[in-house]
Amino acid sequence: MKDAGLSVEMRPKMVGSRVKRTEDPRLLSGTGQYVDDLHPAEMVHVAIVRSDQPHALIRDIRADAALDVPGLIGVYDFTDLEGEVSPAIPSSRMRNYYATPIWPLARGKVRFVGEAVVAVVATSRYAAEDAAGLIEIDYDPLPFASDPADAACHDAPLLHEEAGTNVIISREFQHGDIDEILHTAPVVVKGRFRMTRKSASAMECRSYLAQWDKRSRAITFHTSSNIPGIVRDVLSSSLGLPGHRLRVIAPEVGGSFGGKGSLYAEEILVCALARKLERPVKYVSDRLEELSSCSQAFDEWMDAQLAVDEQGHFLGLKADVIGDIGAYSIYPWTGALEPVQVISFMPGPYRVEHYHGRVRGVLTPKPATGPYRGVGRPSSTFAMERLVDMAARKLGMDPAEIRRRNLIRDEEFPYRTAPGIIWDKSAFQECLAAACDGADYTAMRAWQEEARAQGRWVGIGFASYAELTGIGSRIAVAPGMPINTGTETSTIRIDSTGAITADFGIASHGQGLETTLAQVVADELGCAFEDVRVRQGDSEVAPQSTGTYASRSAVLAGGAATKSSRVLKAKVLRAAAMLLDVSEEDLEANGGVIRSRSSNAVLTFREVADAVYNRMGAIPHDKREDLVSTETYDPYLGTACSSTHLCMVEVDLQTFGVTIHRYFVAEDCGRIINPMIVDGQVHGAVAQGVGAALLEEIHYGTDGQLQTGSFVDYLLPLASNMPDIGIAHVEAELPNNLGGFRGMGEGGTIGAPAAIANAISDALSPLGVEIETLPATPDRLFRLVTAKTQEISSQEGNKK
Amino acid sequence: MTDTGTVAITVSVNGVAHTREVEPRLLLSDFLRHKLGLTGTHVGCEHGVCGACTVLLDGYSARSCLTLAVQVDGCTIETVESQGTQDALGPIQAAFRDHHALQCGYCTPGFIMTVADLLEHHPLENDEDIREALSGNICRCTGYQNIVAAVRELAKARGPLT
Numbered sequence A: 001m002k003d004a005g006l007s008v009e010m011r012p013k014m015v016g017s018r019v020k021r022t023e024d025p026r027l028l029s030g031t032g033q034y035v036d037d038l039h040p041a042e043m044v045h046v047a048i049v050r051s052d053q054p055h056a057l058i059r060d061i062r063a064d065a066a067l068d069v070p071g072l073i074g075v076y077d078f079t080d081l082e083g084e085v086s087p088a089i090p091s092s093r094m095r096n097y098y099a100t101p102i103w104p105l106a107r108g109k110v111r112f113v114g115e116a117v118v119a120v121v122a123t124s125r126y127a128a129e130d131a132a133g134l135i136e137i138d139y140d141p142l143p144f145a146s147d148p149a150d151a152a153c154h155d156a157p158l159l160h161e162e163a164g165t166n167v168i169i170s171r172e173f174q175h176g177d178i179d180e181i182l183h184t185a186p187v188v189v190k191g192r193f194r195m196t197r198k199s200a201s202a203m204e205c206r207s208y209l210a211q212w213d214k215r216s217r218a219i220t221f222h223t224s225s226n227i228p229g230i231v232r233d234v235l236s237s238s239l240g241l242p243g244h245r246l247r248v249i250a251p252e253v254g255g256s257f258g259g260k261g262s263l264y265a266e267e268i269l270v271c272a273l274a275r276k277l278e279r280p281v282k283y284v285s286d287r288l289e290e291l292s293s294c295s296q297a298f299d300e301w302m303d304a305q306l307a308v309d310e311q312g313h314f315l316g317l318k319a320d321v322i323g324d325i326g327a328y329s330i331y332p333w334t335g336a337l338e339p340v341q342v343i344s345f346m347p348g349p350y351r352v353e354h355y356h357g358r359v360r361g362v363l364t365p366k367p368a369t370g371p372y373r374g375v376g377r378p379s380s381t382f383a384m385e386r387l388v389d390m391a392a393r394k395l396g397m398d399p400a401e402i403r404r405r406n407l408i409r410d411e412e413f414p415y416r417t418a419p420g421i422i423w424d425k426s427a428f429q430e431c432l433a434a435a436c437d438g439a440d441y442t443a444m445r446a447w448q449e450e451a452r453a454q455g456r457w458v459g460i461g462f463a464s465y466a467e468l469t470g471i472g473s474r475i476a477v478a479p480g481m482p483i484n485t486g487t488e489t490s491t492i493r494i495d496s497t498g499a500i501t502a503d504f505g506i507a508s509h510g511q512g513l514e515t516t517l518a519q520v521v522a523d524e525l526g527c528a529f530e531d532v533r534v535r536q537g538d539s540e541v542a543p544q545s546t547g548t549y550a551s552r553s554a555v556l557a558g559g560a561a562t563k564s565s566r567v568l569k570a571k572v573l574r575a576a577a578m579l580l581d582v583s584e585e586d587l588e589a590n591g592g593v594i595r596s597r598s599s600n601a602v603l604t605f606r607e608v609a610d611a612v613y614n615r616m617g618a619i620p621h622d623k624r625e626d627l628v629s630t631e632t633y634d635p636y637l638g639t640a641c642s643s644t645h646l647c648m649v650e651v652d653l654q655t656f657g658v659t660i661h662r663y664f665v666a667e668d669c670g671r672i673i674n675p676m677i678v679d680g681q682v683h684g685a686v687a688q689g690v691g692a693a694l695l696e697e698i699h700y701g702t703d704g705q706l707q708t709g710s711f712v713d714y715l716l717p718l719a720s721n722m723p724d725i726g727i728a729h730v731e732a733e734l735p736n737n738l739g740g741f742r743g744m745g746e747g748g749t750i751g752a753p754a755a756i757a758n759a760i761s762d763a764l765s766p767l768g769v770e771i772e773t774l775p776a777t778p779d780r781l782f783r784l785v786t787a788k789t790q791e792i793s794s795q796e797g798n799k800k
Numbered sequence B: 001m002t003d004t005g006t007v008a009i010t011v012s013v014n015g016v017a018h019t020r021e022v023e024p025r026l027l028l029s030d031f032l033r034h035k036l037g038l039t040g041t042h043v044g045c046e047h048g049v050c051g052a053c054t055v056l057l058d059g060y061s062a063r064s065c066l067t068l069a070v071q072v073d074g075c076t077i078e079t080v081e082s083q084g085t086q087d088a089l090g091p092i093q094a095a096f097r098d099h100h101a102l103q104c105g106y107c108t109p110g111f112i113m114t115v116a117d118l119l120e121h122h123p124l125e126n127d128e129d130i131r132e133a134l135s136g137n138i139c140r141c142t143g144y145q146n147i148v149a150a151v152r153e154l155a156k157a158r159g160p161l162t
């Protein structure tokens, strides 16, 4: 084991075990507290009037009728907050970029249907909505281009005139001479791939509660966010309040998947109103607001070509991507986060010598796109893995074999990809082999043959990918973003009662970090797991943190926990050595008990704490140290998490519905802290990938209106859509970071769309159907199959 | 109805009788969460699709976001808070914990109450049956596999429906 630095007798016991979660009893008994469960006295409620126009000037706002509603406190538009807040600016060092300012309410112009225009405050949400319904807004509609290709044209109507263009992001990666390769390669496959717009759709809608404390002139802001530290920092400048007068707490958060991982206008709004009204102000978005104003995901068009030699070796790849980033560049990640990752990761886990990737991020009148589980890579993996299967089919080669020939091999690590990403050693090849073994690929093919002989449409699909997780300070998580995403801090203290509190800046929202981080602390500190209380999701417990996203918390917070525990343990052992009059080296700590190896002397952590804090003179005054440590961890580079998914699907001949018969994931996520939690992350992420592949699509009409405003139209996977997922953990070599962890929460969503698209294409290969657009809904499949059958029959007709 | 437009209702919630004056339009979900302070019941969609708001109404699962408080006058309601406490989890809660059938926990109260109904009234003979029975509740976190495992175990412990 690399870098773990542990003697055999102190081998970890909690890390690696299926420890039941600390969070569960409160969540299961209904005692967890999400933002909307908080009811401070004097609280008032906000309802928001949102734009019904995609692009328009606000001519007049008439609120007279609303003023008579019983319980109304006030009606506010942007003029009422003028001078009280400054906008959040999603800045970046990228060239040719325009950072769209983010204000709490629309200022004279609206840029998407769903944009917040007026805030109505009343003593109950019912009254606030009554009043909101009586407010009339007159608009002067402006022209707009809803399609990103149209919006990218030089004469397109501009959403932000100041930018001078709708194309606010453009980036290119070039390595080698791709055009020459495409010209001379024996085999070239290509496609125009489309990953449609999605919604993260956490089950808890965004919820905010700001409380103004008159005494300390401070705000406590409860937010359903996974980046409370970032929210604190930006609100501090937006509201002009120093950090010690602005506490941001993410209590229980009902899922995020990235949807709650950006700053929202409503967060600035609620805080500004609380300060203005000097009362607690709550806003809870409803599902329609969530689907029409929460950040959205993906939405790319990807023209891609892969050149291959006769033996199936990849020669070169070219990708031209248009990302529809919506009406604003999201804070803090910018609109570049999603589309730029598509071209950064397009070559995937393969050896690709010649590469040209180009991307443009285009403003359109829709909600901003932002982070969503997998970021960029669900799209890039979909395009690349489709090309790989198309090439295999053209060569008559097994899809497993073509991957085997091109996946980076052990001796090639560390491998620098054409766009400059460095893969550290991870089980790229082994995951492919493990997926074939674990799912019994040979038997699957035999089963498929039988089904095909009966005229059924059954297909098998692979997807191999690698993701960069636990990224340190070498590169920002989003391109050119001036925020430090490369470190996390942990403060661990043992107090005078012997209680152990471990504080982190990260913000768990379903990952069970209170459990996993306590496992790490227990092992590294040598205390009992039950004695550790993890505090997180609170800006007051860490000087700086950016939160939980991008598969970073196990690596960064786990590393900080390890470092901090080791420093604290040394202090505990130094104190114990003095108390027992033995040398520190003679002591070991395990399960909260410190033992001398040479004698039978024993002390508990509690006894040491008591001696240090409460018993004057027990420790010489000049040797006494508080039992506290604060350490920050920076893994500097990121680490690869690699995986292969393998699935078998069937397309129904009548309904064109897709059933997943078998699903298998083999992955290398390094040292596993809690296998139960890791498997749960895989299941959940694959389900979201299944949604992206088969069900989920946010759709805007050419009139700029949202057509999928409820869960009746935006379909999420149900228990009946999901198969059981088989999982194999491959642990090749531990990464060179503290603890040996790799991040793994997002992978399932990266692999599943590609694997399923490949399986459907395989099922329909007798007809020559290739899936290029996801989700592959029954409607889309019906059209594809009908078109191909007509093509085939007209060809046969011509022959006759 | 009174002069103020409110209606007096009496409802038994988790074994306790509550008499309240409520607006006729008040949703049962809001009544439970905001009038009685029983915030274990969650709201995920407000239109009957996600099942997060599921409670038992006279012993059968019902969507509290689609039910008005005035409709349950004289009825018996059970919410997740009836199933056990942090220190003494009930059998469904314990099975969910053992099988890691929850992550963010937001959908969980709705699932627990749905399962409470299913165990009383549904054969739950095989996984397909269980998945079908659970398909009125959405969980965005777990991919359902561990929820199915928890229900499978509960159904086995229950035995065939009599």
Ligand code: FES
Pocket: B042, B043, B044, B045, B046, B047, B048, B049, B050, B051, B052, B053, B054, B063, B064, B065, B066
């Ligand atoms: S909140 Fe009632 S079904 Fe979704």
Ligand code: FES
Pocket: A203, A254, A255, A510, B101, B102, B103, B104, B105, B106, B107, B108, B138, B139, B140, B141, B142
């Ligand atoms: S546990 Fe998060 S939605 Fe089910």
